[in-house]
Amino acid sequence: MGRNRTTSRRWSRATLGAAPLSVAVAVGLLLAPGTAGATPATPAPATPAAPATPDDAARLVAEANQQLAVLDEQVHEAQLTVTQHQESAAAAAATAAQADAVLAGYAPQLAAIAQTSGTSQSRMAAFLTGDSAADVVQQMTTLDLIAAHTEGLLAEVSVAQRAAEQARAEADAAAAQATTALAELERQQAEVQTRQEQYERDYASLSAAAQAAVRTSVAGPSLAAPDTDAVVAAAPSGDVGAVLEAALAQVGDDYVWGGTGPDGFDCSGLTGFAYRAAGVSLPHSSRAQSRLGVAVSRDELQPGDLVYFGSPVYHVGIYVGNGKMVHARTFGMPVAVTSVDIGDYAGARRVL
Incomplete structure (x- = not known):
């Protein structure tokens, strides 16, 4: 395994690896930490005068390293947030699919009702066409049972439809949150890549003694x-x-x-x-x-x-x-x- 290489990582949408939010040093860009949420990028302050001595340069790099560690952790947490939103979106989508399947299960019964509704006898028709009083009562009883069944079925369908609509809305909202969180994380990672590289250049510009001083100061x-x-x-x-x-x-x-x-x-x-x-x-x-x-x-x-x-x-x-x-x-x-x-x-x- 290698030792003491200058090493950095390129981040992508595919890997979504966590990376620090940032700070460019030695040229004087020291950025105060912010939150890991969807906040606008902090504008870089004006570049101060270059460090006057090697000790000043080492001190600035050490200070930047501390800020970089804090901001690094913010992006790690942002990555976890993205993962949580993606998992929530997937679960909500599965729930919506199940609700749609339940609703679709009523389709054959609704089709049968629609087919018979135009030919079913009315109560008056049953009265006029019945061969006997008993026949009239039987036909009316059948019509009442059909009506009750239809009413109950339509109530069930209404409940299933509302559940499906709510599940789809929740799935859409969860997907939107995941998309927003991912976009913010990718914005942070793009910013981080630039500032990591700046930090590495600043560190490399120090003498070996100054680099050792930075490491001892930090760790x-x-x-x-x-x-x-x-x-x-x-x-x-x-x-x-x-x-x-x-x-x-x-x-x-x-x-x-x-x-x-x-x-x-x-x-x-x-x-x-x-x-x-x-x-x-x-x-x-x-x-x-x-x-x-x-x-x-x-x-x-x-x-x-x-x-x-x-x-x-x-x-x-x-x-x-x-x-x-x-x-x-x-x-x-x-x-x-x-x-x-x-x-x-x-x-x-x-x-x-």
Whole structure:
């Protein structure tokens, strides 16, 4: 597997991969985070003077990285919203199809009523043509039964028709929501692509020392990875051991915007990849992952717990014990083991 490559991802309608909303740095475009909903693009502020020193440039890139992480998470959440709308639209369409099928089932009976309505005798005709009083009563009784049946059937048809119309309206509304959410996500992703590339250019323009300073500022210094066998052996369960083994096996792999493996990851992509080793599916969103399982206090952390950062949450990693975590933190820094205490620690969740 490659190490420290300059890596980015192209996003498309087909993949709908999540990507950060944005920030261009070093040339001075620092964008404040917005919401993940259908909001207009924030106009870029005027470009300030270029950084005066290498330290200033590194500081600006580090600040931009933080904003990029927050905005990255907004697009992950927008992707989940799109998926939810698409699932709702599909379910509503299925309900509408079922309602239409029920309505169509009445067609033969309605056709039979229409065919006989012109030839059925009226009550007066029955009276005039009856051979006897008993015959007249029988014909009138039959007519009453037919009328009652017809009235009941028409009432059922009316109910089925209203249900079908409501189901179709709900399906149309759900499809419209999905289309709107998808269009907004694609707009965000197009903007993101440009700003990711700008960020990568700004990062590449720094000296090696300045790049190292950015990585340390954002994620803390990389630490020696613990012995995987020892960590797995000390895991509270076999499933947790599988998660830890999968996560630690990725140390050194590239950070990739929106990456879910097997050769490149973003933060929630790595945690999701590791948890799949235990048969657990996690949403590709650090914020969504921070709502799973049960809350765990800082002093109760166990290996395998998800640790998350920021308010709102923008980063997640996996605790491996002894105050350390494995995580995919940022562009330019491969998957690494670092201290949990890198700033912005917000909490932990136990999923297994």
